[in-house]
Amino acid sequence: MDHTPSRFTGATRYVLDPELAGIVNISMALEMPLLLKGEPGTGKTMLAHAIADSLGMPLIVLNVKSSMKLVEALYQYDTLTRLNDSRFGDSVRNVSNIEEYIKMGKIGRAFTSETRSVLLIDEIDKADTDFQDDMLDVLDQMEFDIIEIDKVVKAVHRPVIIITSNAKKDLSDPFLGRCNFHHIAFPDPKMMRKILDVHFPGLDENLMESAIAAFYKLRELEAVEKKPATRELINWIRALRSDPDFKPKKLLKGEAPFLGVLFKKSGDYQRAAEFTNRRRLF
């Protein structure tokens, strides 16, 4: 749910299932990173937000990119500013002191933060395996070197580390060995009702039931590239509610307006449209 605007309202907007809560607590006590897998849109990223919120810790998000090097996540040596300062000499920084030109990256910030923080490493599967293994070394040791000034940065407080992965393939063995693992399954209708309750307090019972029924039916469609997930359902309900002409009864009849909110790929959209049209005839 990384695109939900409700970013920092966290725990009040996140339905935590007790099993997952247990796993989070154990990972924190064992001081091990927690690796979360699951379909996109099952709330992996939201969990980190919820933890940070309920524990009152700052959240630091590292969005992994495919071209990323580990150093970028640790620190950055700002050579250009230094060059500029040495040319003009009008800055407050001391040009001969390299340390003043070192900026902390996300992991570096989590290590040097004065309070314990939650470090979310999002979509680790995008980077190559070397990055993953090297990063785990750093997280294991809780320290890294800044080569330019030969200084070791040690973690003041061990951050709570949450790692998410969308990949279907497994990560490397040494990586997995150092993490705890949890797979977030797609919520069942009962759980989904709770989630919707949290997002839309006082939602019309009729609308909720028929929307959930229609949603799970559409999810059963075969050969769909990207199945709609919680995020899509929430946006869909938002769309349905904003349409003054919409009546929940229509859903029961097999009509499904705003299909484009649920199905984002053109092939999927067509398939879903055909499916709903066919159902309406009977």
Next chain:
Amino acid sequence: MFIDFFYTLKNAGVPVSPTAFLTLHKALGKGLVHSLDDFYVTARSVLVKSERYFDLFDQVFAHHFEGAELPDAEGVEVDEMARALLEEWLKNPELLAKALDVDESELSDLTPEELIDYFKERLKEQTEAHHGGNKWIGAGGTSPVGHSGYHPGGMRVGGVSRNKSAVKVAMDRRYKDYSLEGPLTPSMMNEALKRLRNMVPAGPKDRVNLDETLYQTMKNAGEIEIIFERSLKDRLKVILAIDNGGWSMDPYIPMVQTLFNYARAQFKEIKTFFFHNTVYDYIYEDPARYKKPRKVSDMARLDSETRLIMVGDASMAPYELMTADGSIHIEERSGRSSLEQLRFLSETFPHSVWLNPVPERMWRYTQTVSMIRRIFPMFELSIDGLEGAVARLMEKS
């Protein structure tokens, strides 16, 4: 504590490591676990690292702590066979009905679930093994219908082919998608294929070239001159063509799966094609070799710098390779033999290799292997072979 549990898990096939087991004990020692539920959650998140094994873990857990029965291997086997029978049934009801000695119409009223149950019953009924018989379903018999049979003019129902030149496979298995996850980890292939890269500058000029900046700044008498450049990106184009037809490739599927998984994750520009035994007029973009044919002759339009990797056992009847109408598919009759098509491919793409999952020592026993070796440099699909193939692909022509 729980050492039995650990070994039951290991024996059931869940990959558990001793380190993880020690971590579990650490968790127990910290007093984090107060109930069996807590233990279940802790043990699973610490010991099991992939959702693929969650189900197995649940079964072992239930067995160990609640005394539930472990599913016995035999039951699983019957299940598997029943499912295989169902698949056959869906493809060719007549044939199977005949084999089971029942009326086809009788079975066609049943739902798939009922069919599975029916097949299970039939399989249990067959108490003695019928391997080698000539009437009932069994393995290795000479009945025209059966598993791994060798019946010169008969039809093959499935199984692993023993004599690789089984001519005209009557029923192509139309769906064998290698992209399904295999249990092997690609990390070893990772090592071997790492050198298969072609770094070229690409994209916007958004990276500062520090050395050049300093040089130009000095040249400019200290007036700062910032030099930008394009960052290096891997722009290697790869075509992976996989033999996924027929039964002769079946034993090697896990190996090819690993390669396929790796290739998909690693290369930015990769095209995957499928063919059956060897290449005739068309190769296919879909694993079922049905929907998206591409004319082989059209390949000439692609960049000749593309690396072509063929994967297949290169084993077939010689005439399938050499005669102009060797294809088992009627629609492929262009008058060019497969050998010519292969030669055409290797000329179009000077950087090409053939990976063969069959061990190298077996190659000289199959005639077609040595014929194809004369066209493509052939390497064994093993770590060593891959290294050789990569070196060959990166050679300057």
